[in-house]
Amino acid sequence: MTIEVGQKAPEFTATASNGETVSLADFKGKNVLLYFYPKDMTPGCTTEACDFRDAHESFGGLDTVILGVSTDSLERHKKFIDKYDLPFLLLVDEEHEVAEKYGVWKLKKNFGKEYMGIERSTFVIDKEGNLVKEWRKVSVKGHVEAALTYIKENLK
Numbered sequence: 118m119t120i121e122v123g124q125k126a127p128e129f130t131a132t133a134s135n136g137e138t139v140s141l142a143d144f145k146g147k148n149v150l151l152y153f154y155p156k157d158m159t160p161g162c163t164t165e166a167c168d169f170r171d172a173h174e175s176f177g178g179l180d181t182v183i184l185g186v187s188t189d190s191l192e193r194h195k196k197f198i199d200k201y202d203l204p205f206l207l208l209v210d211e212e213h214e215v216a217e218k219y220g221v222w223k224l225k226k227n228f229g230k231e232y233m234g235i236e237r238s239t240f241v242i243d244k245e246g247n248l249v250k251e252w253r254k255v256s257v258k259g260h261v262e263a264a265l266t267y268i269k270e271n272l273k
Contacts, residue, residue, distance in 0.1 A: 120219060120248060120251075122248050125246055126141060126149075127218035128140065129214070133208055134198055141242070147180050149181070149182050152237075152238070153235050154185060155187065157189045158200075162237075165260065165261070166197070166203055169183050169185070172261050172265055173205060179269060179272065181241075184207075185207040186207070187210065189207075189211075194207040213233075219240060221235055221238045222234075222236075236254060238255055241272070244272075250267055
């Protein structure tokens, strides 16, 4: 599936780290920062999650909800949240349905091996549910600041 900035963001429903089922529609009236990452407890993903944690209040002050998505299990998400004191929901996408809707389930290559996995990506969805910004193939360093700056400058 291809999605484009300016279109309605693909709707999804997933189990959240608090055990509840959430949908994108649940957050209508708020901006949503939806970030996809490969795996809980890995160095890059931990750095990214902790950067979002440290900026959580700033995003909240901009009426923006942070949602992280990976193919990890509910149990693994809970351990990740507990270990790093993450104040936002992580969504379970074990069947990579949400990742596929956002076009981030990709063929990856690492140390000569090919496999399917999540390409680190971030999407900003406005209060009306429109996709307004995307970052693909995200480099962790400086990314959270870039996302925060974008929301400050472009969304009310």
